[in-house]
Amino acid sequence: MRFTILIIFFLHLSVAVFAQAFKQEPAIDFKLPTSKGDSISLSQFRGKVVLLDFWASWCGPCRVANKHLVKIYPNYRGKNIVFLSVSLDEKPSDWLSAVKKDKLSWLQLIDQKAWNSPVAAAWDVNSIPATFLIDQEGNVIARNLMGTALESGINKLLNQ
Numbered sequence: 139m140r141f142t143i144l145i146i147f148f149l150h151l152s153v154a155v156f157a158q159a160f161k162q163e164p165a166i167d168f169k170l171p172t173s174k175g176d177s178i179s180l181s182q183f184r185g186k187v188v189l190l191d192f193w194a195s196w197c198g199p200c201r202v203a204n205k206h207l208v209k210i211y212p213n214y215r216g217k218n219i220v221f222l223s224v225s226l227d228e229k230p231s232d233w234l235s236a237v238k239k240d241k242l243s244w245l246q247l248i249d250q251k252a253w254n255s256p257v258a259a260a261w262d263v264n265s266i267p268a269t270f271l272i273d274q275e276g277n278v279i280a281r282n283l284m285g286t287a288l289e290s291g292i293n294k295l296l297n298q
Contacts, residue, residue, distance in 0.1 A: 168260070173248075187296055195233055
């Protein structure tokens with residue numbers, strides 16, 4: 139129990155230190171596969187708010203962050219927002235097992251190049267979890283928001 143409290147404390151502390159706002163930089167488009175092999179591109183969601191989340195099955199803090207996303211996702215279903223997660227797992231079986239275990243019901247993509255991913259490099263993802271909020275015009279407006287700060291950012295964009 140103490141260990142869990144410490145993890146949560148350090149996640150909130152790291153959010154305060156690492157969360158950074160952007161000056162509405164255009165989102166860099168990419169195309170990655172789903173579990174069914176279909177390719178999805180970020181630009182398909184222009185006109186909607188996008189929560190872009192980079193994570194991996196082997197990443198402990200990512201799995202903790204997934205719990206929060208699972209909790210808030212039903213609040214936004216049917217609204218003008220897309221939750222889009224990109225796994226940096228090398229093995230699809232590890233990724234799919236984590237998706238199932240964590241009950242991640244929103245759109246999941248994988249980049250099996252993991253840390254050699256040109257997508258992660260283009261998005262300047264140096265650690266995970268890494269989240270980005272993208273507005274309806276396709277501009278990145280915030281990075282690495284978690285917890286209540288993430289919900290506030292989403293709500294602000296949806297109410298504009």
